[in-house]
Amino acid sequence: MTALLLLPLLLPFALPPLARRALDRLTPVAALWSVTGCAVLLAGCSAAALGLFVLLGLLELPLFAALGELVHPLRTASDAFVVPAAAASAGALAVCGWALVRSTTGQVRAFRAARAEAGRGPAAGDLRVVDSPYPDAYALPGRPHRVVVTTAMLRSLDGSEREVLFAHERAHLAGGHHYALVAAELAAHCHPALRRVRDTVGLAAERAADEAAAVAVGDRRLTARAIARAALAGRAARTARPGFAPGAATGPVPQRVQALLAAPRSPRAGRAVAALLVACAAVSCVASVTGTADVHHRVEVAQGEERP
Amino acid sequence: MTDAKDERRPAGELEASVLAALWAADAPRTPGQVQLSLGASLARTTVTTILTRLYDKGVIGRRREGRGYAYFPVQDVQDAHGLTARRMHSELDRDSDRERVLARFVAQLSPGDERILRNLLESDGR
Structure with a gap:
């Protein structure tokens, strides 16, 4: 039964390709929330499995066996497996916990800096203008929500393209996409395979906002053009700056532009991938719960409260 | 050309669009010029109303130009x-x-x- 607990640790490796397919087949909003939900469940189950391995290992030690009021030795697969597994799990949990704490403090700091920045510039409605030579724009959640745009970004777009930009950022805020981004970020630190899922969730959030913007301005080509122009303006301003490392693969912006120029897809196309996502999350949950119940039963037996 | 859909948008969104148009411009703009540079199609009177409201809030400045005003963005x-x-x-x-x-x-x-x-x-x- 201990082998069942390996399942929640292995299933996250199936999620990155599944998430990519979900983004290809489902509507961006559906892909965003289903992939995020799946990533959070898989992260939770893998952390729970690691915790159970640590618990099993600890109960092998006389001190913890006494603390747990065990009267019989705990029945486990074999010490050759349980002790190294517990040690590795404890190490993995410590690394995850440290990464989670560091990421959370970093995000909170960046968020505070962004809010302070947005509190200074000239404002009208939900717009905050930041005087900066670098084209940039982002949605800043909070009370009230803000759309922060630099002057360089405003100048590199024409009037209707600026409407696309505002509609895009307002879609992020209205859709609560920042919750998905935060959840994906936390999940990414719980299991190494979920790191790539974080990028897919980010792309899904952008695609969802793009589609909402295209509906708001009523023009997919205009939306695509605004995104391409904004990205190229940013590229022109950034090439001379240090710390910029160009990636090799096709980045998210051309994918977004191409998706907008293509016809919108029918939502029925992705049933299979949606079912796979649900199955993935369900198997992981069932394995964790069954594994937990099994460990609990074995501890009860060792405590002499239940018959084997 | 006035689009009823744009006229009905929340006041905050219209203010944002008008302020963005002023920041994107490199010189002071009259209400007529702002109207042309907006992506949204708004009546000139609506644009003038929004510009006046932004001016009252101190977000933009203005100077006399001909019979009306030309508006420009001001920093905090x-x-x-x-x-x-x-x-x-x-x-x-x-x-x-x-x-x-x-x-x-x-x-x-x-x-x-x-x-x-x-x-x-x-x-x-x-």
């Missing part, structure tokens, strides 16, 4: 040169975590991305 009074904002922005720029908490409009491009985008823009006829 306490931060006349925008230096604080610019410095904070460059500090934020160095923070790689920001990429993840804040949904940015566009991510950084690779050289390959740049080529693809230029081709797409060209084939779009602009």
